[in-house]
Amino acid sequence: MTVRAKKHLGQHFLKDEQIASDIANTLTEKGYDTVLEIGPGMGVMTKYLLEKKYTTHVIEIDTESVEYLQNTYLNLTPRIISADFLKINITDYFEDQFAIVGNFPYNISSQIVFKTLEHRDRIPEFSGMFQKEVAQRIAEKKGSKTYGILSVLAQAFYDVEYLFTVPPTVFNPPPKVDSGVIRMLRKEDYSLPVDEKLFFRVVKTAFGQRRKMLRSSLKALNLSDSLRETELFTKRPEQLSVEEFINLTSLIEQDAH
Template sequence: MKHIPRKRFGQHFLADEAVLHAIVDAIDPRSGEALVEIGPGLGAMTDPLVARCERLTVVELDRDLAARLRKRPELEVIESDVLEVDFAALARARGQRLRIVGNLPYNISTPILFHLLGAVDHVIDQHFMLQKEVVDRMAAAPGSKDYGRLSVMLQWRYDIESVLDVPPEAFDPPPRVESAVVRMTPLAQPAAIDAARLSELVTVAFSQRRKLLRHTLGRWLEQQGIDTAFNLQRRAEEVPVAEFVALATAQR
């Protein structure tokens, strides 16, 4: 029976064969790797992936699709909301770090990215199809209009690269936005910081983008009792990731 895409799950199924093969070539899966696909849907990307890696773990929330996928012996199906999956535990069970891929639901893509950040030490790399606007924000450099909290909170821990643009007509049904594939590779030696503290700092800094930081972050630093030579005569979008990270380690 034909599966009808469910709007509440943000389902848009990739249908363009050329795009599918370009994505799988970018991922370059190998036999023996612990590959995990989020949101396999009808299996369009699952098929060329498993052809190369032989076995695959898939995370699927839609129970009808999960039931279909369970009929395939080469797949291990986790029927769950991806935000409830413990990827660190999954890696420990496999005895190796994970390679995570997927066409993420655009309506919850940012929460998924932050959820995966908690398991980053157990990941080799991640390749995701996302709304192009989100990928642009993830990869943005300081001074860009796209540079913001998402840029900083991901770039302090990953090398991020946009590898492929994908038009709406590559999907069924077509989304109303442009899409892109992003590669996220964990940094080998990230700064040792309190991620929650960095998140709070960056949230305050970007809370009023048009104002100089002395009006926003300056007040926060004063409340925290932090005396620093950090230049507050800038807007948040002008500050490199490394400076935000250094400020998050400043002593009270």
């Protein structure tokens, strides 16, 4: 039995054994005993994960792939979750720390990162393959056009490293673009010294109008005139580092009191 790649699920099956093994090997195996692979497809990477000392679980939305995995990896069967990662309640499945790995469907890869950030208290490590420009964006530093919401929010809680680029030819069907693999390691202190909801809101609002200075783009936050005159507010969002966004949020918090 082979599984047909389905366009509506954004499936591109990895067929290169070496790259599958390389991605499995990006996990450091530190601080967790459990790994969740998202979107295993026909298990090209799964078999390398199963060789490791941690316990591998997989989550797959495609029922045809689930059936293939059940027939091919018999000892994995009780740990195959037939569901949509974006819709599950993570605490129903994982009580302790676990890492995430995967060759992520391009159309939902950013949402997978946002869900990981939401559950960062459970996820010390995250490694996987994205469309190259998305992978670069997550790892990008300030000052670049690709630096944005994903970059700031991911790097507030994780150290992000761009590891390697993967050509389209190693997939079936081949996508139209290169892919990139990144690893995110949770910071030792991954709590922020400011209100985290406000931090998320400030970052999203600022990049919502990325060409404007912060004094204009953050108008909706009802800032005092004196605060809007400070130097930080004459900058555009891509000029601010993660630390500066944290400082910005702190100033806005103080301004509200």
